[in-house]
Amino acid sequence: MSLTRAIAIAGFVVAIIACAVVEVLARRKDSTIPTLGEVCAHAIAYEVGRVPIGRIGFFGFWWWLGWHLFAR
Amino acid sequence: MEQPRTEVAVDAPRGWDRAVVTMPVLAFLSLIGGQLPSYTTRANVYTICLGGSMVWLGLSGRVRRPLLAPLGPGTAWWLLPIGIFGVFEGSTFLLGTPEYPTFSRLADPLLEDELVRSAAYFAWLTTFWALVRR
8 A cells, every 4th residue: 555545544534533533522511512413403504595505505415425425 | 580581383293204214214225225336327316316305305394303502612623523534535636646545436445345335325314314304
């Protein structure tokens, strides 16, 4: 395995571990950090006028991600 | 002094909108999705139809839950993992070499195994369902 490939793998692993650590910290009692689900809920609720920009953006991205990983 | 309470009217959950009903359905759909190899018409149609159904459910607001408390000051901590992932995904995408692969290129060989593919499909669908219900 080349050094650059190892760096890429390490970077993604660190990002996933950091995500798990923040989620664990968020689930402690009296934590000021919201869980990932709470952050997503607020971002999804974003609207411009009557257009649900947050919902369209999140659903569109997740739809594309599934297609990108499992179909294309 | 007592703060005025804000009351939010919430529709009663539908009979089918329970984990005991939805999880087996999502697991069954994931098992089917896990059998369909990439770059096939079947996989494209299946994923697009499933995702489209989820988007329709999400935009129609049939299973939406009310917002909870406002976000606290600790929200900024989420920028750390998102930033790390963004830096590596962005740099690997821009350089675009097999020796410095993107996240999806690293995942492709793992997703060739049907069991791993079904598990990943289940993770994608359950997360989609969680987003739709937000």
